[in-house]
Amino acid sequence: MSPPSQDTSAMVMDDKSFATLSALAKAEAGLVLPVGKMTMVQSRLRKRLIASGQPDYPSYCRLVSSPEGLEERRQMISALTTNVSHFFRESHHFDILRDKVVPExxxxxxxxxxxxxxxxxxxxxxxxxxxxxxxxxAAPELASKDLLILGTDIDPAILEKAEAATYSGQQVTGIPEAMRKTYMEPAGGDQYRVGPAVRKLVRFRELNLLRDWPMKGQFDAIFCRNVVIYFDSDTQATLWPRFRQRLTGDGWIFLGHSERISDAALPLFEPTGMTAYRVAGSVPPTARKD
Ligand SMILES: C[S@@+](CC[C@H](N)C(=O)[O-])C[C@H]1O[C@@H](n2cnc3c(N)ncnc32)[C@H](O)[C@@H]1O
Known part of the structure; x- marks a missing residue:
């Protein structure tokens, strides 16, 4: 039996719906979606249109703009975020972590x-x-110290994957071999799981960077890499002083390769390497990189 025919014209996004959805993505999550991304938005939201039972994009817009649409709004943001990541991405930051941060x-x-x-x-x-x-x-003795790594993301679906800590053989190739042998364990088939020694250091929480940050206390280092690239410069500018407040007086912040702390916030930080910064005043003059 052939499947029921679908009205595919209803699955095409009209300009007004795109404008509504991109404004919502910006207000909710800071995501900037210019008109050039309309095809990408349409293809990422097609599954949501079907799953939420809406007949077309104008109806979907009404749903996600309504108070009852709160859960679908979360699902929409989850569908629109770009979650690409790799182990030891931008490895120069891990060199800094090992050589400069660990001794401190x-x-x-x-x-x-x-x-x-x-x-x-x-x-x-x-x-x-x-x-x-x-x-x-770099420092096995850290295993017995009061050390925690907090991982946060706006996307609850991706955090479930993070909690599962299970990756394909291809994904784990980015881990240096000695570490792969020590810290990863086979998880059946072509799957590998992060072992307990590392898992026990890491906690995950859902957190929207545009909203309140409920964590108490300060961080010795913040990695916020390949995230603010999806925000406009005004949104980025609101984040730098907030990150500064959350860093210890000698804290480090690492950004993605195409991200920079904006000029207005630069007095709060000192460049210390490629897209690596420290809290201003904490870098000895001999170690400065301008
Ligand atoms: C490209 S990934 C970067 C992952 C990792 N930092 C890296 O460099 O490999 C960007 C992540 O930022 C998250 N994100 C986007 N907007 C966010 C927001 N407003 N608050 C918190 N996380 C957000 C996305 O869900 C996505 O998982």
Missing amino acids: LLRKTRAGQKIRIWSAGCSSGQEPYSIGMCLLS
């Missing part, structure tokens, strides 16, 4: 201080797990 963290733990690291926009978990592997392999 060790000094702090020996002075009885706790260590907190935040992966903001952690996607499917490769970033916080890479941080954990890097720290433990």
Whole structure:
């Protein structure tokens, strides 16, 4: 029997619906979706249109704009976020972590201080797990210290993958071999799971960077990489002072390769390497990179 015929013209997004949905994505999550992304938005939301039982995009817009559409709005944002991530992405940051940050963290733990690291926009978990592997392999004694890595993301679906900590053989090729042998375990077929030593360092929470940040305390380092690239410069500008407030006086912040702290916020930070910054005033003059 042939499947019932579908009115495919209803699945085509009209300009007004695109304008409504892109304004909503901006207001909810900071995502900038110019007209050139209309085809991408349409293809990512087609499944949501069907799953939510809406006959066409104008009806879908009414749903996600209504108070009853709260859950579908979350699903819509989840569908519109780009979650690409890799283990040890932009590996130069992990070199800095190993060579410069770890010795400082060790000094702090020996002075009885706790260590907190935040992966903001952690996607499917490769970033916080890479941080954990890097720290433990550089300084195994950190395993017994008060060390936590917080991974947050706006997308609850991707956080479930992060919690599962299970990746394909292809995905784990980015982990240096010695670390792969030490910190990953077979999980059946072509799947590998992050082992307990690293998993126990990492906690995941849903968090929208545009809203309140409920965590108390400050972070020794924040990784917010390949996230603000989806925001406009005004939205980015609101984040830099907030990140500064959440960093310890000598804290580090790492951004993605095409992201920069805006000029207005630069007095709060000092460039310390490729898209790596420290809180202003914490870098000895000899170590500055302008
Ligand atoms: C391209 S991934 C980057 C993952 C990782 N940081 C990396 O560099 O590999 C961007 C992540 O930012 C998240 N994101 C987008 N807008 C966000 C927001 N307003 N608040 C929190 N996370 C957001 C997305 O859900 C996505 O998982």
